[in-house]
Amino acid sequence: MDKEFFTISCFSNALIGDDAAVIDKNVYCKDLFCEGTHFKREWLSPYQIGQKAMLVNISDVIVMNARPKYALLGLILPKNICEAEILELSRGINDTCKKFGVSVIGGDTIAGEKLGISVSMIGELLGKATLRNGLKKGDYIAFTGELGKSLKGLKTLQNKGEICANSRFVAPNLKDKFFYKAAKYVTSAMDISDGLATDLQKLTKASKKGVKMIKKLSLAQLKSGEEYEALFSFSPKNLAKIKHIARQTRTKVTIFAIATKGSYKTHAKSHHF
Amino acid sequence: MDKEFFTISCFSNALIGDDAAVIDKNVYCKDLFCEGTHFKREWLSPYQIGQKAMLVNISDVIVMNARPKYALLGLILPKNICEAEILELSRGINDTCKKFGVSVIGGDTIAGEKLGISVSMIGELLGKATLRNGLKKGDYIAFTGELGKSLKGLKTLQNKGEICANSRFVAPNLKDKFFYKAAKYVTSAMDISDGLATDLQKLTKASKKGVKMIKKLSLAQLKSGEEYEALFSFSPKNLAKIKHIARQTRTKVTIFAIATKGSYKTHAKSHHF
Numbered sequence: 438m439d440k441e442f443f444t445i446s447c448f449s450n451a452l453i454g455d456d457a458a459v460i461d462k463n464v465y466c467k468d469l470f471c472e473g474t475h476f477k478r479e480w481l482s483p484y485q486i487g488q489k490a491m492l493v494n495i496s497d498v499i500v501m502n503a504r505p506k507y508a509l510l511g512l513i514l515p516k517n518i519c520e521a522e523i524l525e526l527s528r529g530i531n532d533t534c535k536k537f538g539v540s541v542i543g544g545d546t547i548a549g550e551k552l553g554i555s556v557s558m559i560g561e562l563l564g565k566a567t568l569r570n571g572l573k574k575g576d577y578i579a580f581t582g583e584l585g586k587s588l589k590g591l592k593t594l595q596n597k598g599e600i601c602a603n604s605r606f607v608a609p610n611l612k613d614k615f616f617y618k619a620a621k622y623v624t625s626a627m628d629i630s631d632g633l634a635t636d637l638q639k640l641t642k643a644s645k646k647g648v649k650m651i652k653k654l655s656l657a658q659l660k661s662g663e664e665y666e667a668l669f670s671f672s673p674k675n676l677a678k679i680k681h682i683a684r685q686t687r688t689k690v691t692i693f694a695i696a697t698k699g700s701y702k703t704h705a706k707s708h709h710f
Numbered sequence: 711m712d713k714e715f716f717t718i719s720c721f722s723n724a725l726i727g728d729d730a731a732v733i734d735k736n737v738y739c740k741d742l743f744c745e746g747t748h749f750k751r752e753w754l755s756p757y758q759i760g761q762k763a764m765l766v767n768i769s770d771v772i773v774m775n776a777r778p779k780y781a782l783l784g785l786i787l788p789k790n791i792c793e794a795e796i797l798e799l800s801r802g803i804n805d806t807c808k809k810f811g812v813s814v815i816g817g818d819t820i821a822g823e824k825l826g827i828s829v830s831m832i833g834e835l836l837g838k839a840t841l842r843n844g845l846k847k848g849d850y851i852a853f854t855g856e857l858g859k860s861l862k863g864l865k866t867l868q869n870k871g872e873i874c875a876n877s878r879f880v881a882p883n884l885k886d887k888f889f890y891k892a893a894k895y896v897t898s899a900m901d902i903s904d905g906l907a908t909d910l911q912k913l914t915k916a917s918k919k920g921v922k923m924i925k926k927l928s929l930a931q932l933k934s935g936e937e938y939e940a941l942f943s944f945s946p947k948n949l950a951k952i953k954h955i956a957r958q959t960r961t962k963v964t965i966f967a968i969a970t971k972g973s974y975k976t977h978a979k980s981h982h983f
Contacts, residue, residue, distance in 0.1 A: 443793055444785060444819045447800030458815035460780065467782040467830060469818045507733065509740040511784065511828040512717060520716055527720030542731035545742045545828075546717045555784040555818075555828035557740060 454643065455569050456497040456627050457560065464560045466497040471553035472515075475663075475710060478552060480594045483522045485607050487529025490554040492609050495537050496628045496665040499613045502567045502620040503560035505537050510544035511555030518552065537613075563617055567626040567669070572644035576624050576670040578694040579679075581612040584633055584654075588661030591710055609665030615688035616667050622678055626669035634659040634703035636668055637694070647699030654693055662709025670696060727916065728842050729770040729900050730833065737833045739770040744826040745788075748936075748983060751825060753867045756795045758880050760802025763827040765882050768810050769901045769938040772886045775840045775893040776833035778810050783817035784828035791825065810886075836890055840899040840942070845917035849897050849943040851967040852952075854885040857906055857927075861934030864983055882938030888961035889940050895951055899942035907932040907976035909941055910967070920972030927966055935982030943969060 445453070452458045457466035470490035472478055481489065491508070498505040510530070514523065534541060539558070572578070590606030593599070600606060616626075625644055629636050633654070641648055671679055683690040718726070725731045730739035743763035745751055754762065764781070771778040783803065787796065807814060812831070845851070863879030866872070873879060889899075898917055902909050906927070914921060944952055956963040 440787060440791070440793070440796065440821070441819045444787065444796050444800070447797060448783070448804070448814045448817070450813065450815075452813065452815040453817075458780075458782075460815065465780065465782060465815055465832070467784055467817050467828070469784045469786065469820050469828070471786065471820060471822065474820045474822065507731075507738065509731075509738060509830050510721070511740055511742045513742065513744065513826070514713060514717065518713070520713070523713065523717050524720060527717070531721070540723065540725065541721045542723075542725040542733065542738055544721070544726075544740050546714045547742050547744060547747045548713070549744065549747065549826075550823065553786070553822075553826070555740075555742070557782050557830035559738070559832075 457501045459566045462562050464498055464501045464503040464562060464566065466494060467555065467557040468494050468497065469553065469555050472551040481607060483525035484529035487526040488533045488608060490556055491530055491533040492611060493665060494556040494558040496609060496611050498558050498560035499611055499616055500567060500626045500628045500667050501560065502564055503562045505539045505558050505560045507542045507559040508534060508539050509557040510541060512544065512546045513549035513553035514546060515550060515552050516548055564620060567620055567623045569625055569627050569640050569643035571625040572640060572646050572670045572696050573624055574646065574696055574698060576672055576696040577676065577692045578648060578670045578696060579690050579692040580629060580633060580666050580668050581615060581688055581690055582610065582666040583689060584664050584666060585657035585661045587663045588657055605664060611665060612667055612688050615682060615686040618682045618686065619679055622671045622675040624670045624672065626667055629664040629666050629668050630662060631709065632660045632662045632705065632707035633668065634705035635707035638701055638703050640668060641701040647697040648694040648701045649697050650694050652693040659705045660707065662707050730774045732839045735835050737771055737774045737776040737835060737839065739767060740828065740830040741767050741770065742826065742828050745824040754880060756798035757802035760799040761806045761881060763829055764803055764806040765884060766938060767829040767831040769882060769884050771831050771833035772884055772889055773840060773899045773901045773940050774833065775837055776835045778812045778831055778833045780815045780832040781807060781812050782830040783814060785817065785819045786822035786826035787819060788823060788825050789821055837893055840893055840896045842898055842900050842913050842916035844898040845913060845919050845943045845969050846897055847919065847969055847971060849945055849969040850949065850965045851921060851943045851969060852963050852965040853902060853906060853939050853941050854888060854961055854963055855883065855939040856962060857937050857939060858930035858934045860936045861930055879936060884938060885940055885961050888955060888959040891955045891959065892952055895944045895948040897943045897945065899940055902937040902939045902941050903935060904982065905933045905935040905978065905980035906941065907978035908980035911974055911976050913941060914974040920970040921967040921974045922970050923967050925966040932978045933980065935980050
């Protein structure tokens with residue numbers, strides 16, 4: 438058992454285990470975004486760090502079928518960061534919040550050795566919550582967008598190459614417009630943060646189901662983490678509706694599996710920094 | 711302008727600036743509790759670290775006149791922490807949550823160099839929120855408990871001495887029973903985390919008032935941070951009621967100043983690790 442899994446097991450309860458916790462009409466989530474674990478400072482500008490810290494949390498709220506509303510920030514600022522960098526970091530945070538209608542309502546700031554951002558996000562459900570445990574036998578399983586680009590960006594950075602500001606590794610492209618419209622037909626959902634194979638294992642475990650793959654995917658598609666595309670399922674009877682919403686919102690949707698009885702275990706290692 | 715102040719100024723809005731943000735009937739706050747900034751690992755056991763991380767956040771909720779309900783945890787675990795220590799840390803967190811009726815509803819765990827805990831707390835208002843900006847001219851200003859012990863504990867630790875498990879530096883003694891009963895008479899409040907003088911300056915600045923000191927306090931009382939006692943004000947007409955609640959809940963209350971026109975500026979440096 439790894440330490441992360443052990444730690445989670447120390448706090449186990451019925452509210453924990455989805456992308457966000459659902460209480461009444463609200464959802465609550467928290468993701469850390471830290472130098473050394475999620476990025477190197479030479480890879481991302483302060484603006485991009487602020488932007489991505491918010492996007493990974495907003496992503497969790499969206500795949501619950503909730504609109505992000507409020508954020509609390511915990512900032513660990515290294516001693517060598519200057520005011521111009523702090524300003525850029527805050528601009529990345531504030532611009533992203535504005536784009537998604539989020540207000541920063543509080544937080545805490547301390548000095549530390551490495552840059553770290555802890556974000557807690559509060560969202561408001563738009564309808565029923567789309568949980569991980571709702572996958573039904575026979576459901577189609579699909580993902581939005583294209584997978585593999587985040588891993589490609591990461592590898593380029595690790596090989597000291599340069600990547601564009603619109604690279605998926607820098608700026609995940611959240612599919613909120615598609616997801617909010619599709620949500621009423623969605624039986625289960627989560628975002629792809631650890632890689633499709635690893636996240637599919639989490640989804641099927643929560644739903645106690647297996648999968649039959651109906652489309653050949655590349656290793657890069659299966660392993661690439663930090664994609665922040667939506668992994669979701671729906672009944673075949675709603676296929677036409679999902680396809681219509683995909684066209685309407687110009688969102689690529691790839692159906693790659695059907696839920697079966699049993700369980701699913703991947704051997705693909707998740708791949709993110 | 712120091713970096714903390716500059717950073718806060720980058721996120722300024724009307725919801726920010728109190729112990730917690732008030733939205734409808736709820737309050738939201740977030741405090742970091744990190745090795746190197748707030749404690750050394752040789753000073754506190756993993757249990758005590760978990761306990762204090764929760765208490766400092768619960769304190770913020772209480773002085774808003776709200777009951778803590780839910781917590782989100784961000785844990786940065788150093789590579790050399792073992793499972794027994796993680797278990798103790800989680801016991802400190804879970805026991806404290808149980809004592810105050812808090813449920814941990816989610817969070818995130820990563821590996822890092824130093825132990826860090828980011829806590830976001832959601833509370834439910836029990837009546838009107840007790841804000842920092844409600845101090846009126848002529849109000850009595852008071853604090854609960856005794857001040858100075860936290861600083862004494864810290865100094866002992868810094869001199870490589872040992873302190874008891876019930877030292878104020880290890881385990882703040884929150885005055886929830888007193889505060890919830892007194893709240894209806896309280897005109898302004900905050901907890902004492904940076905030291906009485908510094909926090910009084912924050913309170914009077916938020917309320918645009920000055921103070922006349924009516925009781926001589928020691929430097930230790932004025933400077934000792936991390937006390938997590940309540941600093942609060944009330945109208946002289948409610949003095950008998952406040953005294954009655956203090957007796958009823960066996961809470962020491964020291965009235966030390968009266969609010970005046972003008973402003974208050976301290977030269978006492980706040981003193982915490």
